Amino acid sequence: MTEPLLSVRDLHVTFATPFGPVPAVRGLDLDVFPGEALAIVGESGSGKSVTMMAMLGLLPNATVSGSAKFRGTEMVGMQSSALRRIRGRKVSMIFQDPMTSLNPVLTIGRQMSLVMRAHQPGLSKKAALARAAELLDQVAISQPAKQVHSYPHELSGGMRQRVMIAMAISNEPEVLIADEPTTALDVTVQAQIMDLLGDLRREHHLALVLITHDLGVVAGDADRVAVMYAGRVAETGDVSPLFADPGHPYTRGLLECLPRLDARHEVQAAIPGVPASPQSLPPGCPFTPRCRFVVDGCSEAEPVLAPHGDTMIACSVFA
Amino acid sequence: MTAVSAPLSVPRRRVRPPWLRGPALVGIVVLTLWALVALTLPLWTPFDPLAPVAARLQEPSWSHLMGTDALGRDVFTRTLWGARISLPVAAIVIMSSVIVGTIVGAAAGFFGGWIDAVLMRLVDITMAFPPILLAMAITASLGPGIRNALIAMVLVWWPIYARLLRAQVIAVRERDFVESAHAIGASRWLILRRYILPMSYTPVLVNATMDFGQVVLLTASLSFIGLGARPPSPEWGAMITEGATNFYQWWIAAAPGLAILLVVMAFNFVGDALRDGLDVKEQGR
Amino acid sequence: MPLLLLGIASLVFVVSRLTPADPLVSIVGERNLNNPEVVAAAKARWGLDDTVLVQYSTYMKNLVQGEMGTSFTTRKPVLDDLIDRLPATLELTFTALIGGSIIGIGLGVAAARKHNKFVDHIARFFALIGSSLPAFWSGLLVLYVLYARLGWFPGPGRLEPRSTPPGRITGFYTIDSLLHGNVSLFWEATTHLILPAAVLGWGVVGIVTRLVRASLLDEFSMEYVRVGRAMGLRERTVVNTHAMRNALLPTITIVAFTFAFLLTGAVLTETVFSWPGVGSYAVDASRNLDFPAIIGVTILGGVAFLVTNLITDIAYAFADPRIRLS
Numbered sequence: 027m028t029e030p031l032l033s034v035r036d037l038h039v040t041f042a043t044p045f046g047p048v049p050a051v052r053g054l055d056l057d058v059f060p061g062e063a064l065a066i067v068g069e070s071g072s073g074k075s076v077t078m079m080a081m082l083g084l085l086p087n088a089t090v091s092g093s094a095k096f097r098g099t100e101m102v103g104m105q106s107s108a109l110r111r112i113r114g115r116k117v118s119m120i121f122q123d124p125m126t127s128l129n130p131v132l133t134i135g136r137q138m139s140l141v142m143r144a145h146q147p148g149l150s151k152k153a154a155l156a157r158a159a160e161l162l163d164q165v166a167i168s169q170p171a172k173q174v175h176s177y178p179h180e181l182s183g184g185m186r187q188r189v190m191i192a193m194a195i196s197n198e199p200e201v202l203i204a205d206e207p208t209t210a211l212d213v214t215v216q217a218q219i220m221d222l223l224g225d226l227r228r229e230h231h232l233a234l235v236l237i238t239h240d241l242g243v244v245a246g247d248a249d250r251v252a253v254m255y256a257g258r259v260a261e262t263g264d265v266s267p268l269f270a271d272p273g274h275p276y277t278r279g280l281l282e283c284l285p286r287l288d289a290r291h292e293v294q295a296a297i298p299g300v301p302a303s304p305q306s307l308p309p310g311c312p313f314t315p316r317c318r319f320v321v322d323g324c325s326e327a328e329p330v331l332a333p334h335g336d337t338m339i340a341c342s343v344f345a
Numbered sequence: 346m347t348a349v350s351a352p353l354s355v356p357r358r359r360v361r362p363p364w365l366r367g368p369a370l371v372g373i374v375v376l377t378l379w380a381l382v383a384l385t386l387p388l389w390t391p392f393d394p395l396a397p398v399a400a401r402l403q404e405p406s407w408s409h410l411m412g413t414d415a416l417g418r419d420v421f422t423r424t425l426w427g428a429r430i431s432l433p434v435a436a437i438v439i440m441s442s443v444i445v446g447t448i449v450g451a452a453a454g455f456f457g458g459w460i461d462a463v464l465m466r467l468v469d470i471t472m473a474f475p476p477i478l479l480a481m482a483i484t485a486s487l488g489p490g491i492r493n494a495l496i497a498m499v500l501v502w503w504p505i506y507a508r509l510l511r512a513q514v515i516a517v518r519e520r521d522f523v524e525s526a527h528a529i530g531a532s533r534w535l536i537l538r539r540y541i542l543p544m545s546y547t548p549v550l551v552n553a554t555m556d557f558g559q560v561v562l563l564t565a566s567l568s569f570i571g572l573g574a575r576p577p578s579p580e581w582g583a584m585i586t587e588g589a590t591n592f593y594q595w596w597i598a599a600a601p602g603l604a605i606l607l608v609v610m611a612f613n614f615v616g617d618a619l620r621d622g623l624d625v626k627e628q629g630r
Numbered sequence: 631m632p633l634l635l636l637g638i639a640s641l642v643f644v645v646s647r648l649t650p651a652d653p654l655v656s657i658v659g660e661r662n663l664n665n666p667e668v669v670a671a672a673k674a675r676w677g678l679d680d681t682v683l684v685q686y687s688t689y690m691k692n693l694v695q696g697e698m699g700t701s702f703t704t705r706k707p708v709l710d711d712l713i714d715r716l717p718a719t720l721e722l723t724f725t726a727l728i729g730g731s732i733i734g735i736g737l738g739v740a741a742a743r744k745h746n747k748f749v750d751h752i753a754r755f756f757a758l759i760g761s762s763l764p765a766f767w768s769g770l771l772v773l774y775v776l777y778a779r780l781g782w783f784p785g786p787g788r789l790e791p792r793s794t795p796p797g798r799i800t801g802f803y804t805i806d807s808l809l810h811g812n813v814s815l816f817w818e819a820t821t822h823l824i825l826p827a828a829v830l831g832w833g834v835v836g837i838v839t840r841l842v843r844a845s846l847l848d849e850f851s852m853e854y855v856r857v858g859r860a861m862g863l864r865e866r867t868v869v870n871t872h873a874m875r876n877a878l879l880p881t882i883t884i885v886a887f888t889f890a891f892l893l894t895g896a897v898l899t900e901t902v903f904s905w906p907g908v909g910s911y912a913v914d915a916s917r918n919l920d921f922p923a924i925i926g927v928t929i930l931g932g933v934a935f936l937v938t939n940l941i942t943d944i945a946y947a948f949a950d951p952r953i954r955l956s
Contacts, residue, residue, distance in 0.1 A: 084860055114862030121860070126853035131875050131950060137854075140871060141861045193861060470637035475893040478931040479645075481916050485924050486648040562764055566898055569766050571917045585767055589902070595774055602767035609762035 029098075031201055031233050032058035032081075032117070037092035037102075039073070039080040039257075048304050050076045052257040053092070055331060058201060063227060063234040065248035065265070067241065067280070069301045073257040074237045078203050082117060083109035096201075115145040118194035122206040124186035128178035135159070135174035138193050145197045161192040165222060184215035188222065195226060202226075203235040208243065220247050241284055245269060253277050256302040256312035258328075263337025273334040274341050275317045311342065319343050372614030375607055383428040392419040394426040394579045402594050411600040414584075415591055416577075423579035424600040430580045431608070434495055435560040439553050441499045446506025447549075451542065453507065454514030465511070468504040476501045477566060484572040491564075491580065494573040498563060502556070509552060513545035551620045558612035565605055581605050638932040643689050646925050647682070698929070699922030703914060708926035712908060717801020718788060719900065719907030723892045725827040730834025731885075737835065738842025743869065745847060753839055760836025765895040769829045769902035776825065783825050786904035789818055826903040830895045834888055841884050845877035852876070882945050889938045893931055 039051035051073040058064050068074045079085050081094040083106055094101045096116060101109065113119070121127055129137060138161065139154035149157075155174055162170035165188040178186060187207060194202055204223065208216035224247055227234050236248055244251050244265060252262040253276065261274035272278045279297040299316035308314055310325035317324070321343055329340040392398045397417030405412040411420035453464040471479070483497035484490075517523065517540065526536050567573035568582030576583055581601035588598020663669065673679055675697075676688055692698070698708040734757070741753035776783045788803055789795060796806040796815055803819035849855060850873060858868045893909075900909035908927060915923035 079860075082860065084856070110862050110864065112862070113860055119860045121853065121857060123853060127857045129852075129854040129858075129872050129876065131879075132871070140858075140863060140867060144861070144863045144867065190857070197862075466633070466637060469634060470641050473634055473638050473935050474641075474928060474932045475890045475935060477894040477897055478912065478928045481897075481912060482642065482645050482924050482928040483648065485916050485919055485921065486645050488649070489919075558762065565764055566766065566894075569764075569898065570901070570913050582764075585764075585770070589766075589770055592770070592774065593778065598767065598770050602764060602771065605764050605767065606759070606762055609764075610758060613758055613762055 028059055030057040030059050031097060032056070032235075033093075033095045034077070034081065035093040037077060037081070037094055038090070039076050039085070040089045041085075041087060042089070045305065047089075049307075050088070050257055050304055051080065053328075054254075054258060056252055056259065056262075058233050058235055060200065060233055061227070061231045062250060063224075063236060063248045065236040065238060065244040065251040066254060067238060067244055067251060068254035069239060071256075071301050071304065072254040073304075074254050075205050077254075078119065078205065078235065078237065082113050082119065084113075084119075111145070114141055114194070114199070115197045116199050117201045117203065118197070118199040119203040119205065120187075120190045120194045120207055123210050124183050124190055125210065127190055128186055130178055133175050133177055134162075134181070134189050138174075138189070138196060141193050142196050157196065158192070161196055162189070164195075164226070165189070165192045166218075167192075183211055184218065187211060187215075187219055191219075191222065191226070195230065195232070198230065199232070201233045201235060203237065205237045206239070207236075209238075209240070216243075223247070241280060253280070256307060257304060258312070259331060259338075259340060260313070261337055261339040261341075262331070267336035271335055271337075273337055273339040273344050274313075275319050275343075276313050277339075279316075311340075368614040369618030372611040372618070375611035376615065379428050379432065379608060379611075382425055383432050386425055386429060390422055390426070392422040394418065394423045395577050402591065404594075405596050412594070412596040414587060414594075414597045420584075420597055420600050423584060424581070424604050426579040427581045427584065427601060427604060428608075430491065430574060430578065431561050431564055431605075434491065434564055435557050438495060438498045438502060438560045438564075439557055442502035442556075443506050443549060443553060445499070445503040446508075447510050447542075449503070450507035450510025450512075451514050451545075454511035455518065461511075464507070468507045471501070471504045472508075474501075477563065480563065480567060481570065481572060484567060489572045489575060491568075491574040491578065494564065494567045497567075498560060502560070505552070505556070506549065509548055510545055513548065517544050551616060554612060554619055555616035558609035558616075561605060561608055561612075565601075634936055635933070638936070639690060639693055639929060640686075642925055642928050642932070643686055645928070646921060647685075649921075693929075698926040701915070701923040701926075702920045703918050703923065708922050711911060711923065712926055712930055715906055715908050715911050717798075718905060719896055719909055721802040721804065721823065722826055722830065722900070722905060722907060723889075723896050725823060726830035726834055726895075727885075727888065727892060729827060730831035731838050731888075733831070734835045734838025735842050735881075737839040739846060739869065739874075741839065741843040742846035742850065745850075750843075753843070757836040757839035760832040760834075761840075762836075763832065764898070765829060765833060766898040766902050768832065769826065769899050772825055772829055773902065784818070784822050786902070788822050788905060789815075790822075793818060826899050826905055829902075830892065830899045833891055833895050837884065837888050837891060838881070841881055842877060845880050846873055849873040849877050879946065879950055882942055885938075885942060890935060893934065 034054055034056040037051055037054040037056075038049065041048045041050060054073070054077055056064075056066075056077070066074045066077070076085065076088070080088055080090045081101055083101070083104070090102055092102060096112060101112070128134065135155050135158045138158040139151060142154045142157060143149050143151070159170040159174045162173055167173055167185060167188055173181075178189075181189065191202075191207075202223075207223070208219050211219065220243060223234060223236075226232060236243065238244060248265050250263065251265050251268055253260045253268075253274065255276050261268065261272065261277045268277065269281065272281055276297070283295045283297065297316055302308075302312045302315075308325065310327055311317075311329055314320050314324045323342050327342070329342045331338045331340045334341075334344055395418070398419055399409060399413050399417050401413060401415055401417040403409060403413040409419050409421065411424060414420055414423070449464050449468070453461040453468075480494070480497045480501045483500055484494050487493035487496065523536055523540055526540060531539075564573055565580070565582030565585070568575075568578075568580045569586050571586070574580030574583045576587070581604055584601040585598045588594070588601070591597050675692070676685065676699075680688075696709050698712075700706065701708050701711055704711055737753040737757065741750040744750050773786065777785050784790065793815065795803055796810045796812060799806050799809055804816060804823060807813075807815035807819055846869075852873075855868055855872055858872050859865075863872075896907065897909035897912055899905065900907045901913045904910070908930065911923065912927040914920070915927065
C-alpha cells in the first residue's frame with residue numbers, strides 16, 4: 027500500500043469571532059495518495075475549503091490543531107516561512123474566481139514569473155518568462171509567447187483559470203488543490219477545465235484534490251471522494267461504490283437530490299432542514315435534525331469513521 | 346462570494362455600532378461638550394470676554410486658567426466664547442453648501458445635457474482654486490468681516506457637494522427601480538424626491554461631518570490673516586494672531602489653538618467612524 | 631483645459647468686481663486716489679470708464695500679455711512680484727511634499743501590515759493630528775518650543791537676518807548655495823527650511839498615511855493577494871509588488887489633492903515663519919487690501935492647480951494599464 031502524500035488526522039480549525047469560538051473543522055481525517063484525484067464534497071459551511079487553507083497556513087486568524095502531514099512532515103504548527111516554501115512548490119492551490127485571482131496591473135507573465143522565482147531562486151526573469159510561455163502552451167492557451175505580455179482583463183474567464191492552473195503547476199508540485207475551480211465558469215468551459223486538469227494530472231503524476239459541491243464533477247473526474255458535513259467527514263471511499271451504494275444518510279440524501287434521466291420525478295427532492303451551523307451544533311451526530319433514519323443513540327456520541335461495505339462512514343446507525 | 350474566506354454563516358448581528366466605540370465616542374462627547382458650552386456660556390461665564398478684567402499678560406493661574414492677554418482679558422473665557430462663533434459659522438457654511446450643492450448637483454445629474462455641462466463647468470472652475478486663496482479673494486473683495494467670510498466660504502464649498510450629489514444621482518438614476526418607477530408613470534420630481542435623494546445622503550453625511558472640522562480651520566485661517574472675524578472678537582483665529590504678536594506669552598495662542606485642535610479632531614473621529622460604519626452597510630460586507 | 635483657464639480668469643474678474651466700492655480703489659489703492667496721474671493711467675490701462683464688458687475684455691487682453699496690475703504695497707508689477715517670490719514657495723512645498731509623502735507612505739504601509747495593532751494606532755493618531763492642526767498654530771508652537779525656548783533651530787526667515795542670499799540660479803537657496811560651492815550658506819538655508827517644511831509636511835503625512843493605509847487594506851482583501859500568498863510568495867513580494875502597485879493608483883490622485891492642501895498650508899506657514907514666498911505675499915496683500923496682488927495670486931493658484939491635475943491625469947494613465955489600453 028503506497029504511503030499517502032497528505033495525511034490529515036483529527037484536524038481542528040477554530041475561528042475566534044465576537045460571538046465566541048466557531049469550530050469550522052472538528053476532527054477531520056483524510057488521506058491523499060500520489061497521482062489520485064480526491065474530491066471533497068460538501069455544502070457551504072461544511073468546512074471543505076477551510077480544511078485545505080488552514081493546513082497550508084493561509085488562515086492566520088484561525089486556531090489549528092491536530093495533524094496534517096505532507097510526506098511525513100508535520101505542517102500544523104510549522105513556521106510560516108517553512109509553510110511558505112511548501113505552498114506553491116509542493117502543494118499548490120487554485121481558487122474559485124479567476125476574475126479576481128489575478129492582479130489587474132501586472133502582466134500575466136510577470137505574475138507567473140513572480141511565483142516561479144519565489145521558489146527557484148536561481149531563475150532569471152528572462153528564463154521565467156520563457157518558462158511561463160511554455161506553461162501557457164501546456165494549458166492550451168493559443169499564442170502563448172504573445173499572451174505572456176497581456177493583462178488579465180484581456181483574457182476571458184476560462185483563459186484566466188487556465189493561467190491560474192499554469193501558475194499553480196509552474197513549480198511542479200505534487201499536489202494540486204482546486205477549490206471549486208469551475209463554479210464561476212460557463213458549463214462548456216467547465217468541461218474543458220476539468221479535462222485539462224485530468225490531462226495534467228496524468229502527465230505530471232499530480233495528485234488532485236477537488237473541492238466541489240457539484241456531484242457531476244465528482245462522478246466524472248474523481249477516483250475517491252470524501253463527503254463532509256459540519257466540519258467532519260461523513261463518508262469516504264472510491265467513487266463508484268459510493269455512488270452505487272451510499273452508506274451515510276447525508277450522502278444518500280445528496281444523491282437522491284440529483285435529477286436522473288432514467289427515472290421519473292414528481293417533485294424535486296431536497297434534504298429537509300438547513301445545513302448545520304458550526305456555532306449551534308446539536309449533541310452527538312450533527313446530521314440528526316435532518317436525518318430520516320435517526321435513532322436515540324444518534325444524539326449520544328458523535329460517530330467515527332468505520333467501514334460499511336466498500337466505503338467508510340461515520341454513522342451510528344449504518345456502520 | 347469568494348470561496349476563500351471562511352465559509353461560515355455568521356449571524357448578522359452587530360457587536361456594537363461603530364458610533365459608540367472608542368474614538369467616535371470620544372469625538373461625540375467632546376463635540377457635545379463644546380455645543381453645550383457654546384449654547385449656555387452667557388449664563389455662567391465668570392468673566393466678560395470683551396472687557397479687561399485683570400492685569401495684563403498674566404501667566405496661567407488658578408483664577409485665570411489660561412492667563413490674560415495684552416488687554417487684560419481672560420484668555421480661557423475668550424476661548425470658550427470662541428465656540429459661539431466658530432461652531433455656528435461652520436454649521437451655516439456646511440448647511441448652505443449642502444443645500445446649494447444638492448440643488449445644483451441633483452439638477453445636473455438628473456437633467457443631464459447642457460444643464461449638466463454648464464453647471465459642471467461652473468463647478469470645475471470654482472474647484473480649480475485652492476480654497477483658501479479663493480476665499481481670501483472673495484472676502485477681500487466684499488470687505489473683511491465674519492459675515493463676508495461666511496459668504497465666501499459658502500461660495501467656495503458648495504461645488505464639493507454639487508459633484509458628490511451629481512455622482513450619486515447619476516448612479517442611482519441608472520438603477521432598475523428608477524426605470525420601473527418611470528414606467529408606471531411616476532413624475533420625475535417624485536422620483537427625485539422619493540428615491541434618488543434619500544439614497545444619496547450617506548456620502549453627503551460623511552463628507553459634511555469631516556468638512557465641519559475643515560470649515561472651522563478655514564474660518565480660523567481667514568481670521569488669522571485678518572479677513573474674517575476682527576478684534577475684539579474672541580474668534581480662535583483672531584486670538585492666535587494676537588498670540589503671534591505676543592509670542593513669548595505662549596498661553597494667548599495656545600488656548601485657542603488647542604480648542605481648534607480638539608474640535609477638528611473630534612469631527613474627524615466622528616466622520617471616520619461614520620464612514621466606516623456606513624460604508625460597511627453599503628457594501629454589505 | 632483652455633476653457634478652464636478662461637473660466638478661472640473670468641471667475642477672478644467677477645470676484646474682483648464684487649467689491650461694493652469703486653473698482654478704481656481696488657486698482658490704484660486708497661492712497662493713490664488723489665494722484666491724478668496714477669488715476670488717469672489706471673483708467674486708460676483698465677478701461678475703467680467703459681462698460682463692464684469692455685473692462686472684462688481689457689482685463690483679458692492684459693492678462694494674456696502677463697499684465698496683472700501693480701501692487702500697491704510693493705509698487706512693482708504683480709507678475710514680477712510673483713516670479714520673484716515663487717521659488718521660495720516651491721522650495722518649501724516641494725520639501726514638505728516629498729518629505730511628507732515618504733514618511734506618509736512608510737507609516738501607511740506599517741499601519742496596514744500591522745493592522746489594528748499598536749503601530750497602526752500610533753500611525754493613525756499621528757496622521758490625524760496632522761490633519762487637524764491649524765498650520766499657523768503648529769508653526770507658532772514649534773517656533774516657540776524649538777527656537778525660542780530650546781534654541782535647537784534657527785528662527786523665522788530663509789536665512790539669518792544679516793546673511794546675503796546666493797546668486798540666483800534656481801531661486802532655491804539650498805540648491806543655489808550648493809551650486810556656488812558655499813557650504814555654510816547651504817547649511818544655514820537648510821536649517822531654516824526644516825521647521826517650516828516639517829510643519830507643512832505634517833499635514834501631508836496626515837493625508838498620505840490615511841490614504842496609503844486605506845488603499846493597502848483594500849488591497850489586502852483582494853483575491854489576488856490571497857492567491858499570491860497561496861502560491862508561496864514572500865510577504866514582502868506580496869506587499870511591494872501586488873499590493874503597493876495597486877494602492878499607488880489612488881495615491882497619485884491624492885497628490886493633486888495634497889497640492890491644494892500645500893498651497894493652503896503654505897499661505898499660513900509662510901506667514902508664521904516670515905518665509906518670503908507667494909503665500910505670505912497673498913497674506914500681506916489681503917491685510918492691506920492690495921487688490922491687484924490678491925487677484926494675481928488667486929489666478930496663479932488656479933493655474934497651478936490645473937497644471938497639477940493635468941500632470942496627475944497623465945501619471946494615472948501611465949500607471950494603470952487598464953486605462954492605457956482603452
